[in-house]
Structures are given as C-alpha cells and as structure tokens.
Amino acid sequence: MALISEGGRERRDEKEEKERYEEEERKQRVMGVQIMALISERGKERRDEKEEKERYEEEERKQRVMGVQIMALISERGKERQDEKEEKERSQCSPLPTVEFHATTPRASTHNHISIENESGSGASTSRRRALVFVAATTTPLLLLFNHEAFAVKAAGLATTTSENYMLIKEEVKKVLSKAKAAGVLRLVFHDAGTFDMDENSGGMNGSIVYELDRPENAGLKKPMKILEKAKTEVDAVKPVSWADMIAVAGAEAVSLCGGPTIPVPLGRLDSMEPDPEGKLPQESLDAPGLKQSFQRKGLSTQDLVALSGAHTLGSKGFGNPTVFDNSYFKILLQKPWTSSGGMASMIGLPSDRALTDDNECLRWITKYAENQSMFFEDFKNAYTKLVNSGAKWKSV
Numbered sequence: 001m002a003l004i005s006e007g008g009r010e011r012r013d014e015k016e017e018k019e020r021y022e023e024e025e026r027k028q029r030v031m032g033v034q035i036m037a038l039i040s041e042r043g044k045e046r047r048d049e050k051e052e053k054e055r056y057e058e059e060e061r062k063q064r065v066m067g068v069q070i071m072a073l074i075s076e077r078g079k080e081r082q083d084e085k086e087e088k089e090r091s092q093c094s095p096l097p098t099v100e101f102h103a104t105t106p107r108a109s110t111h112n113h114i115s116i117e118n119e120s121g122s123g124a125s126t127s128r129r130r131a132l133v134f135v136a137a138t139t140t141p142l143l144l145l146f147n148h149e150a151f152a153v154k155a156a157g158l159a160t161t162t163s164e165n166y167m168l169i170k171e172e173v174k175k176v177l178s179k180a181k182a183a184g185v186l187r188l189v190f191h192d193a194g195t196f197d198m199d200e201n202s203g204g205m206n207g208s209i210v211y212e213l214d215r216p217e218n219a220g221l222k223k224p225m226k227i228l229e230k231a232k233t234e235v236d237a238v239k240p241v242s243w244a245d246m247i248a249v250a251g252a253e254a255v256s257l258c259g260g261p262t263i264p265v266p267l268g269r270l271d272s273m274e275p276d277p278e279g280k281l282p283q284e285s286l287d288a289p290g291l292k293q294s295f296q297r298k299g300l301s302t303q304d305l306v307a308l309s310g311a312h313t314l315g316s317k318g319f320g321n322p323t324v325f326d327n328s329y330f331k332i333l334l335q336k337p338w339t340s341s342g343g344m345a346s347m348i349g350l351p352s353d354r355a356l357t358d359d360n361e362c363l364r365w366i367t368k369y370a371e372n373q374s375m376f377f378e379d380f381k382n383a384y385t386k387l388v389n390s391g392a393k394w395k396s397v
C-alpha cells in the first residue's frame with residue numbers, strides 16, 4: 001500500500017512537473033513572441049527614425065540653399081540700390097552748366113545735337129572746353145539712357161522738371177487753361193519754335209512770337225498769348241520765366257489736359273530780343289516733299305512731321321472731337337473724307353494734312369498711328385521735345 005501510495009505521489013509530482021514545464025514553455029513562447037514583436041517594433045521605429053532624419057536633413061539642405069539664394073538676392077538688391085544711390089549722388093553733385101547751350105542740328109542728319117556758344121562771342125573755346133568737361137562728367141551715365149541728341153538739355157531739364165519753379169509755372173498755366181483754349185495754346189508752340197532754320201542758325205523756341213503776332217501766319221494767336229500773359233505775370237512775381245519756357249510748358253499742359261501724353265519740359269530757355277526772320281513757317285499749301293524738306297531744315301524727320309501734325313486732332317479742322325487729343329487725326333486721314341463730293345466731310349483737313357497721305361513714307365506713319373494710339377503718344381512726346389528744344393539758347397540753371 002505504501003508502495004502504491006509512493007508511486008501515486010511520484011506520478012502526481014511528474015504531472016505537476018510537466019504542467020509547470022508546459023506553463024513555463026508557454027510563458028516563454030509568449031515572451032518570445034512579445035520580444036520578437038518588440039524587436040520588430042524597434043526595427044520599424046528605427047527605420048522610421050532614419051527616414052525622418054533623412055527627410056529632416058533634406059529639408060535643412062533645401063532651406064540652406066534657399067537661404068543662400070535669398071541672401072544673394074538681398075545682397076544683389078543692396079548693390080543695385082547702392083549703385084542707384086551713387087548714380088543719383090553723382091548727377092546731383094555735378095554742377096549744372098555754367099555755359100549756355102545752343103541746340104543746333106547737324107546738316108547731314110535729321111537729329112539735333114548740342115553745340116555750345118558763348119553769348120558774347122568771346123572766349124568761345126574756353127566755354128566749349130568747360131562745357132565738354134561738364135557734359136563728359138555729368139551726362140555719361142545719362143547718355144546710356146538717352147539716345148537722343150538733346151542729352152545735355154535733358155540732363156539740365158531732369159533737374160528742373162520737378163523743381164518748384166516748374167510746378168509754379170504748371171499751376172499758373174492750369175489756372176488760365178481750359179480745353180477750349182488748348183488748341184490755340186498748342187499752336188503757339190509751333191509758331192514760336194517752327195521758325196528754326198538750322199542752316200542759318202536762326203529762329204527757334206525763343207519767345208520771339210511776342211514780336212511776330214501781326215504776321216499773317218500768326219493770325220488768331222493774340223488770344224492765346226493774352227491768356228498766357230496772365231499766368232506769366234503771376235509766375236514772374238515769384239521768379240521770372242522766359243516766354244519760351246512759358247509757351248513750351250503751356251503747350252505740354254494743353255496736350256495733357258485734352259487727354260494726350262504727359263510731356264516733361266526742361267526749363268532754362270532764353271528769350272530773343274528781336275523777331276525771327278520771316279517766311280520760315282511751312283505754308284499750308286505745301287505738298288508732301290515740300291513739308292518734309294521744311295521740317296528737315298528744322299532738324300525734324302518725316303516721322304516727326306507726321307507725329308507733330310497729329311496736333312491738328314485739336315481745333316476745328318474736323319479731326320474728331322476738337323478738345324480731345326487722340327489718334328482720330330490719323331484714322332480720319334486714312335478715310336480721305338475730302339474726296340467725298342460736297343458736304344462737311346469735304347471740308348475736313350488743311351491742304352498740308354491731306355498732302356501727307358500722298359507720300360508713301362508719311363502714309364506708313366499715318367497707318368501706324370491710326371492703329372496704335374500709344375505709339376502716336378510716344379512719338380508725339382519725343383517730337384514735341386525736339387520742337388521745344390530746337391534753336392533754343394539755354395541759361396545756366
């Protein structure tokens with residue numbers, strides 16, 4: 001019995017041992033799975049971390065590149081601003097001319113150029129040298145900007161078109177000007193400046209119109225002169241202004257008041273003390289070759305002739321609204337309304353306007369301006385600037 005009971009206990013022990021073992025094994029299996037899971041989890045985390053790190057490094061690299069680019073941009077802009085500042089300082093520090101400029105036009109060219117004259121006639125070469133030094137010192141950068149002959153005039157003008165004096169003239173002109181009076185005022189400009197003859201070196205924008213108002217070609221111009229006289233008296237009370245400057249600025253104001261381009265006008269023209277030679281303005285009966293030749297003697301090209309004739313869009317010659325400055329002059333020229341029999345249409349335009357359509361070179365410009373008003377405005381601006389500088393003698397500013 002004792003043996004049986006001993007054997008029974010052993011079997012129970014074995015069983016319990018087996019169960020403990022199995023339990024242990026199960027626990028280890030679970031643990032193993034957990035460890036494996038843990039290992040795999042850690043691996044995944046590490047992979048994620050690695051990717052994250054790579055992403056971060058890539059981002060950082062990109063930002064570094066961008067930062068360098070931004071810095072380069074900032075430094076480039078800084079340099080540009082510095083250059084601009086130096087440029088401005090150079091042009092401001094340079095003394096304005098102490099000599100007088102006389103705009104003339106070279107014979108072989110349709111472009112004006114600046115020659116310098118000593119008014120008294122003595123010491124001309126000294127003045128010329130001083131002027132050349134001035135021109136070289138002050139306008140070399142400006143030369144890059146202006147391919148135009150009147151660079152010295154513009155260089156001086158740039159300093160004056162924003163000056164108090166310029167603003168004062170503009171303000172007083174605005175007070176006396178209206179759209180209805182604009183045509184007459186603009187016509188004054190051509191009748192003062194249009195006497196310029198570069199071969200004879202006479203006439204030009206010099207205010208001599210005040211002595212020429214009784215000439216037949218100037219009929220009707222006393223009225224606009226009277227209007228401007230009122231404004232000039234007001235300006236003179238503050239700072240005397242020449243008639244030439246007054247008329248040049250007033251013409252530009254007339255254009256802009258009627259919706260045309262804004263034209264900056266440099267100041268400093270001297271007035272003549274006597275009338276210009278007679279018979280220098282083109283007659284309205286001239287044909288296209290005659291008009292072209294007449295303008296050429298004033299240093300104005302065929303393109304200038306066509307663009308400036310566009311001034312006839314103002315006034316009563318039938319080219320659209322008489323108080324609106326636009327390209328209707330060219331549009332109507334292309335329709336040749338004067339070829340219609342009878343009626344108002346047949347009255348449109350002066351013989352000189354009609355003549356322009358007979359010339360192929362003129363017709364090309366007329367067509368361009370009829371199609372493109374901005375081009376007309378730009379070319380009118382440039383031609384007007386030439387006109388108001390032609391033959392002008394300049395005082396020191």
Ligand code: HEM
Nearest residue numbers: 183184186187190220282283284308309311314315316352
């Ligand atoms: C191409 C050569 C030119 C000739 C033959 C010419 C001739 C004339 C004539 C005969 C008149 C009519 C005047 C009147 O109504 O009694 C006139 C008007 C006018 N001209 Fe010219 N002109 C020419 C160029 C210019 C230029 C270059 C300008 C200005 C840049 C100009 C501006 C004017 C204006 C604005 C009127 C209208 C005046 C008004 O209605 O009160 N002309 N022109």
